[in-house]
Structures are given as structure tokens and as C-alpha cells.
Amino acid sequence: MPVSAADPHRLLTLRAPGRLHLGFLDPAGTLGRRFGSLGLVIDGLATEVALGAASTDDIAVVDPAAQAEVERAARFLHLLREHTGLRTPLRLQLTRVLPPHAGFGSGTQLALAIGRVFAHWHGLAIGSATLAHWLARGLRSGIGIAGFDQGGLLLDGGPGPDGLPAPLLSRIAFPAAWRVIVVQDDRHRGLSGPQEKQAIATLPPLPQALSADICHQVLMRVLPGAASGEFALFAAGINRVQQLLGEHFAPAQGGAYTSAAVGRVVQAVERTQGAAIGQSSWGPTGFAILPSQASADAAVQALRSARALEPGLALSIVAGLNRGALLSEHACEPH
Template sequence: MAIQPPIEPGTAVRVSAPARLSFTLISLDATSMRRNGIAAMAVDRPGLTAEVRPAADGVTEVTGTAEETTREVARAVETLRKLWDGPPARVTVTRPLPQHSGFGSKTNTLLAVGHAYGRLCGQDTDLRELARTLGRGRTSGASTGLAELGGFLVDGGHRNPPEFTEAPHTYLRPSRFAQDVAPPRPVVRLDFPDWPILVLLTQGRHLGGQEELDWFQRVTPIPPQESWRTSHLVFMGLAPAVLEQDYEAFCAAVNEITFTGHFKQAQIAFQGEAVTSVLEAGRAAPAVDAIALSVTGPACFAFTRRTDEATVWAEDLRRRGLISDFWFTKANNNGISTTCLS
């Protein structure tokens, strides 16, 4: 890592990071040359904001986030302290990301805080190296790439070893249970157009930990032709539509993935009626041009050019108890940002 001049003693670093929305994982069969791969984008809201400063009492402390994330962040700071010979830190998360909801909360939080802590230690952190140090990005490079670059990206996953075909479940795993590999680099990275994005918090389930591993291994590997079809929808549907700012083609590709993608159907089935009802309502609504489930949810997101009508539609979903909240946001084409505070 390159070394930055140390900041003044006692200085705090404020860090902001976007949330990740995922369209789909790509290659989850047992015969392809590569596994995983993902199409995803960064959005401003929900976003993360935190402040990191040297701890006055010499003890690392993390506040403002859920207990599980608090433990992970404290552990990450201690790991980086040993690596960089840095001070104990006080981490205050002033705007946390919702956990296990489809926003990439854990990886985004760890990378944002780790990057800010690096500033305290005079480190110009490479985010891929930071992610690997903290054990993140072993399945998808989306959160890492979007933290660095923002926008829309597709990563190409990881190359499969010769023994993959005989033991795919050894490799097809959620990030925390996956092989120790570096996050994959983006093969496509584009600024996302200024299209309104409607985020919908459904009443669906939160998936993580051992339950996520068990579920993932039940639904993979998928048929090879389904991986190939998803790859076509991503590389010949989503990506060129974003590049050309072709809204209609983009929405058509999003809906095709949502309502016909093999792995996406497994993710929707896990959620059941709580999410299915929202997706079907979106498909039927004239004001909604496309709708998607971010990873396994429970957050959904939609695209519309008629924001007033879409607001009325979402308000009706909330009145009926199908969603707990909604808001409009825009793409974040920048990634993580930091500011030094006196």
C-alpha cells in the first residue's frame, strides 16, 4: 500500500459510502470455467456515514450500528491496528445500512471504516487488498468495486479449478464461508444514468449466517444453460443498455432477470408471498417500468419515469402492509468518500 502523510493527532475522519443493489449473480452451475460473477450498482440512499477518530481512552469502541456489525467492525479495526501499527479507534456510525436486507451492509461498512481508519494511520488503502484482509468479497466483487468506483458494474467471478466439477459445493458458497480469494475485478464499470430508483422495504425475511449457507447449497449448482442465459441478459442486456442510456432496453432486461432468471426465482421463492406480492404488483403497475429483488432481499427496487404515480402506488403498498417504507434515490457514481475533521 502507498503511504499518505499522517493526519494531525486528534483528527477525525468522516467517511460516506453508498449502498449496493444487486441485479443477479451470473454463473452458479457446476461446469462453467468461472463461478459467481454479479451485476450490481451503487445508490446514494440508503448510504453509510461514520466518523473514525483515535480513542482518547486507548480502547477501541464502536457505536451506532447493530450488535453483529459492531463486533465485526471492532474486530476489523484490531486487525488493521496490528497490520499498520495504528492507535485504538472510536468509531461512530451516524447513518448505518440496514442489515441482511440486500444492501451489502457488512462489506460496505467494513470497507468504509477500514478506509477511514487507514487515513488515521497514513495509509492509502487499496480496497481490494483491504477486502481480502478483512475476509470480504470472496463470492462477489460488487461491494468492493462499487465502494471504489461507484456506478454500475459487472464482475467476472473467479476461475474454477479442475476439481470444481466434482465438488461444486466446496466453492459455491456465500462470502463468509467461501475460499480465501481476492475479490474479483470489474470487467464492466459504467456511470449509471440519472434515472429515478424507487427502493422498497418489503416485509420479507432476512437471510444470513448458517441459514444462508444451507440455503445456498440447496439451490446450487444450477443448470449450465441457466448460467449462460443469465450471462447473456447481463452482457447483452443490462450492460449495453446502461452504456447507451437505453431506458426501455434496460427495463426489459431487468424484468427478464426478475421474472424468469433461474437463480432469481430461487431467491424469490425463499422470500415467499411477502416479496412475490410486491414484485407482481410492480409488474402490473403502469407507473413501474421495471422491478427487481436485490440479492435475496428483502429489499426490492424499481425504475420509473412517473415518480408521482409511482409514489401513489408505493403509498398504497405501505397502507396495505406489503412494505414498511419506500424512498426515491439516484445512482452513486463515485464510491467511498472521506473528509478529515479538525
């Protein structure tokens, strides 16, 4: 039966999927608008939160890895209260979090997950772009925001001068049969926050000709390849985009890949399977996209047989996810 906002046993839960950032279009803003991002929402890695009534504000963790996110979660709640003026005590539970600074969009997904359950709890119809703006997310990429709402393969046009998140230009359902080998390296962390901003500022501008090449690859290979299920076309486009951006960002991250070990793994998959490969954002997470579960299984088996996986690396095979976050409302058991 439905539960009301006044019910002390009311409980909201939300699962927000992770995403891979597949590259910027124009980080230098050669036409006046910077960044523009290509990204893919994936299944299997997610942030999960729960929200319920409390006598005093409380943030609890289930997954020990979430302990490191408590301070950030408290800051998000504070900002939501400042913007709405709502001070009702709440119990926020961090059930599961995405690995931080690894290329999955952990900060944005945590912010939007908390923002969405907070808004829904209070009966507020606040869009994800507004929540992201309130919580200082989406300053460079809008794909995590659009992915939170609807999933899929996404292209945004870069943030505007008003400081609002980037507009969504394209959303394509990722082919159901295609798979992504995700390669994680817990020995490294990608750049974020002030370090990321400083790294972007100190790099020489990406030449307009290279940005034009990236845009051409995205518009005439990546997007049509995904839309029509032409994997070879898609892979050729992704690989060219990643090559250009890897070379551009190499001085800031110590090479085309933040983790050289991750780079060796995905490059091995590309050589043997013709995969679409690269690094998500600043890494260290790498990816190898393949046209089927069978080809992904074969690639992983080949890597293991060749003993190509160094200690500290972890592999998983996931599908693209063509939906956004899932919010559930139900009654919890009284204590």
C-alpha cells in the same frame, strides 16, 4: 488548515453508499468460475463512520441501529491491527449503518469504511480489494468493493481461485434521470453467512443454458441499455435475469421473493409502469427501476391510492450513484 496525524483533534469521516445486487451470472460455475455479479450503487442509503484519536480503544454509536454492528466493527479493527501491526488507540464512531441482511451490502460497506479510515489515519496506501481480502469480504460478489471505490452500474467476473475479490469487468455510469423505488420489509431478513453458504450448496446447480441466457441478457440488453439510455432494453434484460434467478433461488427463500409482500408491490409497478423489477440479493429488499422521477412519483402515488402497501413495508425513491465513498478530514473541537 490541514491537520497532521499527530493532532489529537484530527477527525476522519467517511460515507459509504449502499448497493443493490441485481443478480449472479453463473452461481454453479459451469465453466469453472462461479458467480459473477451485476450491481448498482444507489444514493440515499449509506454507512457513515468517524475515526479520531483516543487514550484507549473505543467504539461509539450515534444511530441506535448501529449498536448491533459494534461487535463486527470491533472484529474488523482487530483484523486491521493484526495485518498492519499498528496498535495506536482510536475512537471509532458508527454514525449510521445500512440495514443488515437486507440486500444493501451492509457488511462489506462497514468493513471497507472502517478499513479505509484506518488506512488513511496511518498514511497507508492500501487498495479496497486488499482491505476486503483482509476482512473476509467479497467472497462471492465484488460489486460492493468496486461500488465503494467508484459507484455506478457494475459487473464483476466472480472471485478467482486465489481467494481475492472478483475482478471488475464493466462500469457504466447509471443514467442520471432514472430512478429506483426501493421497497423494504423490516419483518424479514435475507440469508447471510453460513446460512447463505448452505442454501447455495443445497440448491440444484443452475443449468448452463440458463446461465448463458443470463449472460446474454446482461451483455446485450442490460449494459447497452444503461450505456445508451434505452430504458426499455435495460428493463427487459433485468426482468429476464430476475425471473430466472428468482425461480432458481425460490426453494431456499420461500418463493421468487423473500418477502411476498415486496414481490406484490414491485410486480404492481411493473404491470402499470413497465419497470425493471426484482429483489436485491437474498432480499427482502425489492426494487423497481423507472426512467424518470415523474414516473417513480406516479408509481408510488398509485400504490398508495390502491392501498397496496402492507404494514411493515417502506418505500423510498433514490437515484443511482456514480461515485464511491466520500472521505473527509478535518479538525474536531477539543472536549
